[in-house]
Amino acid sequence: MALRLEELIDPGHTALITQECQNGVIGTQAVFPALTAHTGGLIPAVDRLAKAARRARVPVVHCLAVRRPDGRGANTNARMFGAAAKAPVLLAPGSDAAAVADGITVHPSDLVLSRYHGLGPMADTGLAAVLRNLGVRTVVGVGVSLNVGMLNFAMDAVNAGFQFVVPREAVAGFPPEYAEAVLANTFNAIATITTVDAVLAAWA
DSSP states (O other): OOOOHHHHTOGGGEEEEEESOBHHHHSSSOSOHHHHTTOTTHHHHHHHHHHHHHHTTOOEEEEEEOOOTTOTTOOOSSHHHHHHHHSSOOOOTTSTTTSBOTTSOOOTTOEEEEESSSSSTTSSSSHHHHHHHTTOOEEEEEEEOTTTHHHHHHHHHHHTTOEEEEEGGGEEOSSHHHHHHHIIIIIHHHSEEEOHHHHHHHTO
């Protein structure tokens, strides 16, 4: 029997995780401009969720992708990594490009985890262990992209035993018709798809 959303994302066992919501990913100067063109209202949606999460005492974790200027430790085993390495924007650790995107408030209570490699935030960031230490059973995942990063995140989270919830206005992919198809045909099978307003109401 499916849980009601209010039960599924109860603050006592839920965390909000932002995936690659960074200046150099969804900001004005991004590694993949084709993605940024379709992120529209994502930043304000994520910020609304983060503020509501804190009020409800839901942990907020920002997961960042970074790359050293010399590329040490970075993946080279997929074409998208090669494209990222050639991009004029470098997600160097500590840089503005690698930081959480302008418009998304970062509070001192938030956790920030970075990774040098992998397609999603469950790879070698310690995220799964951190979530278990926080008593989390449900992840509300937001960010980019539905093409790769968010999809990998959702599958890894489900494989690790977490419930996965997707507020559809707080995720993005490209082209838009592909993003919608992935939500309808893949995420719908492994996650709970909802809206930002529904999550806000559950945490009010």
